[in-house]
Amino acid sequence: MDGAFSDALVRTRRFFTKGTVSADLRTLTKTGGRGADDFYRDRWSHDKVVRSTHGVNCTGSCSWKVYVKDGIITWETQQTDYPSVGPDRPEYEPRGCPRGAAFSWYTYSPTRVRYPYIRGVLLEMYREAKRQYGGDPVKAWAHIVDNPLRAKAYKAARGKGGLVRATWDEATEMVAAAYVHTIKKWGPDRVAGFSPIPAMSMVSHASGARFTSLIGGSMLSFYDWYADLPVASPQVFGDQTDVPESGDWWDAGYLIMWGSNVPVTRTPDAHWMTEARYRGQKVVVVSPDYADNVKFADEWLPAAPGTDGALAMAMGHVILKEFFVDRETPYFIAYTKKYTDLPYLVVLDPGGDGTAYRPGKFLTAADLPAHAGEENAHFKTALIDSRTDEVVVPNGSLGHRFGEAGAGKWNLDLGEVDPRLTLLGSGGESVQVELPRFDDASTSLIRGVPVRRVGDQVVTTVFDLMLAQYGVGRPGLPGAWPASYDDADAPYTPAWQETVTGVPAVAAARIAREFAANAEESRGRSMILMGAGTNHWFHSDTIYRGFLTLTTLTGCQGVNGGGWAHYVGQEKCRPITGWAQLAFGLDWLRPPRQMIHTAYWYLHTNQYRYDTFSADTVAASTGRGLLAGMSTADVIAKSARMGWMPSYPTFNRNPLDLADEAAAAGRPAAEHVVEQLKSGDLRFAAEDPDSPENFPRVLAIWRANLLGSSGKGNEYFLKHLLGTDNSLRATEAGDGQRPREVDWHEQAPEGKLDLLLTLDFRQTSTTIFSDVVLPAATWYEKHDLNTTDMHPFVHSFNPAIAPPWQTRTDWDAWQVIATKFSELAEGNLDTRRDIVAVPLLHDTPDAMANPHGVVRDWKHGECEPVPGVTMPKIVEVERDYTAIGAQMQALGPLLDKLGTTTKGVTYDVAASIDFLRSKNGAVRGGPADGRPSLKRDVHACEAILALSGTTNGHLATQGFKTLEKRTGTRLHDLAAEHEGKRITFADTQAAPVPVITSPEWSGTEAGGRRYSPFTINVERLKPWHTLTGRQHFYLDHDWMTELGENLPVYRPPLNMAALFAETPVGDVGGAAVEGVTVRYLTPHSKWSIHSEYQDNLFMLSLSRGGQTIWMSDKDAAKVGVQDNDWIEAVNRNGVVVARAIVSHRMPEGTVYMHHAQDRLIDVPIAETSGKRGGIHNSLTRILVKPSHVIGGYAQLSFAFNYLGPTGNQRDEVTVIRKRSQEVTY
């Protein structure tokens, strides 16, 4: 030691301690006598540990241990009891993340909503009105909302404090009165419900959805609205989204993380990626910033934001050239012939001036004399058999999926047929085709394709068109082709992409080559893990089609360890069939109303009025002018009246009254509606959204934070929907820019909504604007079910404590509301008939309504309005409004009669209903007499499990047997190993339980393998749900042609400067507001999940503790901003006040404001507006892509959350300015 005296000093320690001082005097050790440490031992002790998880907007689906001591929730740690995935792979434990680990803070936090609240000014009016009307709640509500002054008084107070406590009785009575009055006066489709992502808490989602559906209200979609729906998936696969579980990343030999920051947004799964590297997996990251995942990558390609499509196209160019043309790779050729539309024939249309042709429609059996008379001939596509050189019509297309003749033929078995991929060298003739380009829209590409004449039609293959589109030349073909990879002027060479993305050409080419070479060697084990960074753009469907081209050309789809791995938002509800029956009340009444959310708010928050450009702005130079002169609102109205997309409110009249009229006129509802539409007496509400009879009137939100999270165009919501203060700065469209077929009101309405009801456990940006806030139970206070696409297990929520204070579970709360509603319906509504307009649906024969995807608008005289063909189906439904409460609480009789149907397969569920009657008990008396009970949340859990193939082996096997009749191939053995397995709620309480392979999904887990989508398609020759039955590179719908998107193509981000006449990105000081103009991106946050948690004290303590915007040191320097300075972000949509995080890891010209930072936490008053700063979505708005509202044609047909316009927000720009560092609140 350091000295003799010290030694002596320390030696004395021996006399004062029971411990042992080390011989060298350095330290002290001690055995026993440790009572002093009891504090820590006590702190660790607890009374019980309860399994639960977190129930919305999170893909994790992690099972947690919630610790309880003395009846108080103390904290949580992760469960580690997932069933093993096998001895040679990493396990799922311990899934979790810091957000989840901090959740228990909410239970007792000061932001907890403990009691029902109502805005004081409204409650006073209501009490007063009730007194005035003899205690009649419905009349009282009408008295308030039907009077403009009274209505304005409480609507203008929204969001400005003044919430007062109410009782459950009073609050639910007022809510029920609002529902009754609205349905009676305006119609049930003026009521809407919003709650996203059922997979994460199916029962909680189903609670309000069931009520909304039973009364005839509209459930609003979420997947498309969140812009999480990759529209390319229905386009290419005919499927909403189906992806590998994260455990399958392990199987990949090559992994590109593209726009998905895995450590932050897939925290529980990220370990698969870090571990698979040790198995020799190569990892590449494409990200504009040095994101968290770049740390793990072997290569980082920092493509400029929004240009990912260009990189993908160049990679496609390399793969097509090197693996298809220079050398024919046997695995790729065999795969694409069998599983893609590459060999299918497309008719070329002569160009306008007789020079270049343009790609047209798929050649179908209807074009072939030998086949023209067949059933569904327009939906049977054709190719050339290289053995005979004859045109043949293979099995498995849409035309075989429905109808008698197709039975047993809907499969991918080509028999002896060997499809010809290219027509080159088989006859010699070739023509030039004109293809659009968007990097320089003033020109187009003229490139040659080999052709054949079939009858009087000139045809080529999709493959030949792909080579033309990608610029891969072959000797003997006319047209202008790239000279080499180094040709920077010609799309889509590696050198060309470098000019767009900034990624070195040599790197792009090499990554493409490696990706394909790995796929060749491993037979398809190359994977692209993609996410919101590339999926939230206006043109994301084109970006994704570029990606899917890479994974499909290389035979990676339907292969474990390969293909696309899209993770944002969908979060697979594995027991989907059972959930859907409960959520949409399909056991009592069909059809439900299901609305495309983006279009709903685009119209009803009046964002369409601020579109100063027309819909054909996004059309291609090669288009025919189909969108010319139309506004986007016109496009939506057209889609609605043609039955392509749903539209609620549907008509400019109460559908209950419409049914009465039809009855009075003594004719069927459909006939009456058609007659009224033709005469012009009845119109679609979408044609006049600003007329009071077409307003949305009641909106209920639970498990969601519309105004703090997903509401693109937040300030438009505040102004037009809610009628309260806002910071909207945009200008309305001028005379020449307004819609033609949608009525324009000189004065835009403000405060359309009469009631905003929110159920939540915490105060959010939505609750503080709500008229009524009901206190909800947290995830640790109820029973529910949880699944995800990231793992194959179903597991449970269980209450660690009973809901404290006056909180209630969603299931309980909505039953209370329903019961109250039924009481008030007596004498006000009773039993009414309702006319429901239903769009043309995917996975039904509706998908064959429009041969060749030709636009036919009855309103323009292009056809007759025929329900279910050229316009929506018109279905009459009888609703006993006095029985809603009873229907909520029991499984209805329609299931006995109609069974359940998912993705075209119908199941007989009689045995499940008998089981549930015993398991849950039967209801005695009343409208639901004898039906299985759904009174408690546990009953609902049991019903979901019993009614789904993934959790009931008997149904899975039955479904496969049903499907076998159509495909003629063997399938049911996939589920046979589990035929006797029935997962009950108790099983999910014990541990996460693996699900059963079922026709509800496209992959198989049979034999305990990892889930990968489309493995059933590939291995069992089951067609994809598309026109050809194969994966589509080519889309031939009229509007796809109009947008120049028949084939994969690069489309740059929207040019906001041009659309809205503003300063371009990079400009400093020239804007309306002094500052630097930058691209504005809103990626997911490390410190919050997008509708939760940004107020969590732990998360705030680990981050910067309030709203922040990340910017590059270079941009910061331009406007004199230092790290942690207060700044304002200002654009036409609104104003944000935040603190800057300045970092060199950000690229110049781009800022990030992470998603869903509520305006509740440390947000000062903005200098720019004089009002409270906004949220991330204060700077965004809705922009609808016309091709997203295509419907009624093959895979481009509507299904809820399957297809619809995306609520994209990535293309936005903003000005960043430094503000005074003195802030006020």
Add this chain to the structure above:
Amino acid sequence: MKVMAQMAMVMNLDKCIGCHTCSVTCKQAWTNRAGTEYVWFNNVETRPGQGYPRRYEDQEEWQGGWELNKRGRLKLKAGGRLKKLATIFSNPKMPSIQDYYEPWTYDYATLTDAPAQEHTPVARPKSLISGKDMKISWSSNWDDDLGGSAATAEHDPVLKKVGDKVKFEFEQTFMFYLPRICEHCLNPSCAASCPSGAIYKRTEDGIVLVDQDRCRGWRMCVSGCPYKKVYFNHRTGKAEKCTFCFPRVEVGLPTVCAETCVGRLRYIGLVLYDADRVLEAASVMPESALYEAQRSILLDPHDPEVMRAAERDGVPRDWIDAAQRSPVNALINTYKVALPLHPEYRTMPMVWYIPPLSPVVDVVRETGEDAEKRENLFAAIDVLRIPIEYLAELFTAGDVAPVDGVLRKLAAMRSYMRDINLGRDPDGAIPAAVGMGEEEMYDMYRLLALAKYDERY
């Protein structure tokens, strides 16, 4: 030889995703209470970065740990015990609360209670120290994901040592995460600093604890710990620190931070060491020899002599068995891929780290070559994004050779396994190039990649 057993941890930084789940679960379990608001027994730092408390690694400033005096004898850097005694009432060498951070909360209740008013209600930050409104300007994790910053680089003691190897340019950005708990040192300077004898190592497992009854709140331990992992509870007036979750470990559960680690990168295990040689090992010169010196006092639990000595010294049979199966021992001594954090503090820390490998290939990429190809593999190590000198300053007192050796092993493992992954014949030359056998490399792969629960703990 005096054989003692020590619970130790290895964290594989190459797998750390920087999620902070460990910090949150630890905080919730242990320091979520009055007096410890600012305390994170477990924290995660983005490197480069200043850390928590900021610049704790600057021992010129804080005087933590040990140093050798002129005669080559070990002494506390903050001064001998006489000096400690003399300054017992005014300990100047402590980070202030501002160096940790001023903890805060928000007036959340106003969101519900706000009367009708002009603006939407908002919850403002309030100091948990003073109760007053504040502008948040520092936290336990302020540097998160910055990858360092030109503005703060001059305050970073590690960066100072590596000079111009680190530039704060977009193209050169790098970062990685460093989770930290108490090191449960073999030669704890906190214990040696305590005038009250309140800090002790548990005889059976070496966990370093503060005796809450004996602690008099002198805070010399706070100064003495170079990792700044002893904290002062301002409510009780006593020191508190990471307990290695002894109430869990005693019943066979891993620590909270380890079990909840989503990256699955923490290993816990027992090592045996020769207590008689600690002082000698902690006193070697030069500093770069400390890594090997520290490793050398860890005993081979398979050595019959060690086993006999252990039994003699009271280490139970099943503990010897545990030491033999210890993943920590394997990573430190068998595969030699784990390194101690700042061995130059001479405290013999017992939380070791596998340095981060990735990303490797930026420079090679520009040549158009595939850096993952075998022939390019080791060349790529030389052009790591993370300067190897930076890692060496953290783990080997500046000696790049051991760090280089670890990274080569990791890279070789990937290359070797790629052949197996793709069904090719494995190439024994790859492990041989880093001095490993094929089976040994495969075993290391299983421990690092599969990392099953039973094998991590």
